[in-house]
Amino acid sequence: MLVAAPLAGCADDGGSSSGAGSGGGEGKTTVSVGVFGVFGYKQAGLYKEYEKLHPDISIKENSTERNEDYYPALLNHLAAGSGLSDIQGVEIGNINELATVQSDKFVDLGKAKGVRKGDFLDWKWDQAKAEDGKIIGLGTDTGPMAICYRKDLFEKAGLPTDREKVGKLWAGDWSKYVETGEKYTDKAPKGTAFTDSAAGLYNGALASHTKQYYDEDGTLVYKKSKGVKESWDLAMRAVEGKMTAKLKQFDKSWDQAYANGSFASVICPSWMLAYIQEKAGKAGKGKWDVAAAPEPANWGGSFLTVPEKAKNRDEAIKLATWLTAPEQQAKVFEKMGNLPSSQPALDLPQVSGAEHAYFDGAPIGKIFSGAAKDVPVSILGPKDQLIKQHMNEVGILQVEQQGKSPEEGWDAAVKKIDDSVED
Structure with a gap:
């Protein structure tokens, strides 16, 4: 990138x-x-x-x-x-x-x-x-996932900051992550949101499911997929609860938000740590930490x-x-x-025992290696990447940034997918 x-x-x-x-x-x-x-x-x-x-x-x-x-x-x-x-x-x-x-x-x-x-x-x-x-x-x-979070913002919102306690807030269920977002939003420091984007939440939650856009036979099933529905509903709940910073990941505004401290948490695979460190800069060192994700997932x-x-x-x-x-x-x-x-x-010791100084010494080797071993064997399909792009950039963004209803966003995503992907 x-x-x-x-x-x-x-x-x-x-x-x-x-x-x-x-x-x-x-x-x-x-x-x-x-x-x-x-x-x-x-x-x-x-x-x-x-x-x-x-x-x-x-x-x-x-x-x-x-x-x-x-x-x-x-x-x-x-x-x-x-x-x-x-x-x-x-x-x-x-x-x-x-x-x-x-x-x-x-x-x-x-x-x-x-x-x-x-x-x-x-x-x-x-x-x-x-x-x-x-x-x-x-x-x-x-790309096993964790949750990267700002300790200083969590503290100001009355949430725990210790990574073990933070992980327990949402352990075992992505809906608990959203519940934590509701608590954060009630006492959010001015000008901040709980998480960066609804798309990040959607993708993180969906990655915890074995069946996503296709079934075992290679049939396109996203319209009736339990994983897609549950993940979409969580994303919409976050939008309607004003928990997101309404950002599109990897856009310049998303990069700038790291430096500005505009959001308190982001669903982060291991490779994203270097990205966060670069964009948040020296001012963010020690403020960011890493906790286990609600459920094992890969991005x-x-x-x-x-x-x-x-x-x-x-x-x-x-x-x-x-x-x-x-x-x-x-x-x-x-x-x-x-x-x-x-x-x-x-x-290997250099992996399993790795700690990250920028993230307050977080034991990233232990956190991410443990997640990698428990990642579900997701069913992949030939157009996964394209479907994901349309769900994020057409469906979710219309709701999050344009004020469309969840139903309108879903219909727009489905139309775009059906027009570009053959079953």
């Missing part, structure tokens, strides 16, 4: 090649890595480390700022069979579509040398599995895939395997806060 660059293609035909002709300089092979946002490999020094271990390899990362731009371009490159990077990152909301309808265009990384199923959380491994058992991607990270997490048409396919497989190995996942966590999708990595 920080650096924008074109989704450049360094490869356009299949097979594996090496030598000066691959663009890495005399005697070197350049392996291209296409990602969206920040995967953390460059920042954690992993590319340089791999290049030192393999002097004949040069790595070039092509980063696009937002997945909304990256993924359509990836689909176009797959259809054309050209313009593909040797390694392509894929977001969790898109992996099912590729595994379901385009698995033949990717290498089976489950059979790659050095890849062990037991190195990955079971639910993460299965998310990239095609119907025939082919594994089209290796998990990079996960985000990506995969590395190798297209069959990758120019340097064999070297790409080796690099993707190395980057997603437990030791490398732990290094990315230490630098960026991206929680590993690897079970052995979660058990």
